[in-house]
Amino acid sequence: MTGGRGKGAVKNTTTALMPADERKAGKRKAPVGRSSIPKAKKEKKADKDPNKPKRPPSAFFVFLEEFRITFKKENPNVKAVSAVGKAAGEKWKSMSEEDKAPYEAKARKRKADYEKQMKDYNKKQETSANGVADDEDAEEANDEENEASGEDGEEEDDDDED
DNA sequence: TTTTTGATTGTTTGC
DNA sequence: GCAAACAATCAAAAA
Numbered sequence: 695m696t697g698g699r700g701k702g703a704v705k706n707t708t709t710a711l712m713p714a715d716e717r718k719a720g721k722r723k724a725p726v727g728r729s730s731i732p733k734a735k736k737e738k739k740a741d742k743d744p745n746k747p748k749r750p751p752s753a754f755f756v757f758l759e760e761f762r763i764t765f766k767k768e769n770p771n772v773k774a775v776s777a778v779g780k781a782a783g784e785k786w787k788s789m790s791e792e793d794k795a796p797y798e799a800k801a802r803k804r805k806a807d808y809e810k811q812m813k814d815y816n817k818k819q820e821t822s823a824n825g826v827a828d829d830e831d832a833e834e835a836n837d838e839e840n841e842a843s844g845e846d847g848e849e850e851d852d853d854d855e856d
Numbered sequence: 857t858t859t860t861t862g863a864t865t866g867t868t869t870g871c
Numbered sequence: 872g873c874a875a876a877c878a879a880t881c882a883a884a885a886a
Contacts, residue, residue: 749878
């Protein structure tokens with residue numbers, strides 16, 4: 695048994711909740727051929743592009759950030775991240791779309807920002823691809839600082855167009 | 857000491 | 872279009 699590190703955080707409860715339907719393939723193991731067998735899930739060495747913008751958190755992740763704080767407050771003894779994830783997942787499913795709305799709205803914003811960053815990132819790639827690439831001082835100075843400082847946002851505001 | 861693992865869902869991305 | 876990777880988190884366990 696070495697399976698599951700000693701932690702055994704999940705225990706047999708998995709069968710109780712069951713990941714909906716194993717979601718994709720039970721987990722994200724089994725590197726088929728997407729890339730080339732990722733030795734490590736996370737970039738332990740950052741040999742990739744540290745400048746590459748990370749993927750924006752989904753609505754669930756946005757909710758998870760907040761849920762973590764609440765969960766920890768009510769369960770200061772629980773330190774297993776898996777427990778928080780499970781609880782969050784259950785609550786997320788019991789939540790109505792209206793409740794998820796603010797989280798989705800935020801996620802949308804993050805995504806928009808992510809696209810912007812990716813655009814800049816791609817630009818840099820081309821620049822460096824040209825060979826010169828010497829000075830990347832330009833760096834992203836863009837940044838926005840908007841929403842963050844806006845602090846008003848919260849709660850949907852996007853209303854965008856639909 | 858360092859790295860991985862565990863658990864969740866959603867989004868992204870590569871083929 | 873599908874399937875897998877990856878996003879945060881954090882403490883414990885393993886190497």
